[in-house]
Amino acid sequence: SQTIHQWPATLVQPVGSPLSLECTVEGTSNPNLYWYRQAAGRGLQLLFYSVGIGQISSEVPQNLSASRPQDRQFILSSKKLLLSDSGFYLCAWSVGMNTEAFFGQGTRLTVV
């Protein structure tokens, strides 16, 4: 069966420090991968999605970037964190176009 791993679960980082969040999927090939950010009362905002290795689509301009170095690995990064980067980050995967997405357990990022 398919599983998704996302880590760490919580992270406290100072302003100006770098960020690397990792997400891996097991049990499927060539998944579509997504990074969402969730802020209180604002629902889920799609940050990036990827339909294949090296293919990244960015949804909103921001202080973050994403990479997909392997088929089932998706990384969210920042060179210098801002206070506004605080939030709950969720990785998700799907297969094909007209299907649901499956979510990881999320990372709670607090920038101080």
Place this chain on the structure above:
Amino acid sequence: AQSVTQLDSQVPVFEEAPVELRCNYSSSVSVYLFWYVQYPNQGLQLLLKYLSGSTLVKGINGFEAEFNKSQTSFHLRKPSVHISDTAEYFCAVKLGGSNYKLTFGKGTLLTVNP
């Protein structure tokens, strides 16, 4: 571009009462619709989905939803709620065709009181 509106940010109900969480979407093309549930500090879990076929779809935990194309709605219902249904519920839409993006509403916090 597609968008999703969840009309109620919070819905308080008593245990064993029926509940309806409302969701409307905007799109001029065919859509695929989903409801997810999120418990505190966890990821999202799929409750149910509408891809095609019958407009009444049944999901896990006794939830169901009805796709209404003319009203562009996909409301979630449960005839009798439990304390354990307390959570945040998200409606989501994906456009038909070559589209990978899943767009979410802002969520509805369902609180079930004893």
